[in-house]
């Protein structure tokens with residue numbers, strides 16, 4: 001999709017803090033992180049949501065999530081990691097290209113928002129450093 005911001009990230013037309021890439025998926029840091037290490041995993045092939053994504057791409061996303069969540073655990077030692085995935089504007093999906101959020105949780109963090117949170121731009125240097133830490137921890 002020509003006007004899709006996530007397709008542009010996959011093509012490298014928009015810079016991102018990449019943590020992982022394989023044949024089917026691309027993973028990068030959310031620049032409006034709910035918490036440090038907030039990572040998005042997306043299929044390289046455009047699909048809007050869970051209704052549209054192919055089984056192959058969905059499988060690849062979830063296999064990648066297993067690798068990345070291990071790296072987040074090793075790099076950041078969170079108390080937990082939430083997987084959040086929204087489908088459709090009615091569920092507050094903001095970018096209409098399937099994405100799975102991995103949101104590290106730390107003890108004492110405020111309650112995890114389920115579908116609505118303030119988009120607060122992160123400190124880009126900190127986001128880049130966290131991306132590098134997670135990427136380095138991927139086995």
Ligand SMILES: [Zn+2]
Pocket residue numbers: 001004005006007008046047096097
């Ligand atoms: Zn797209």
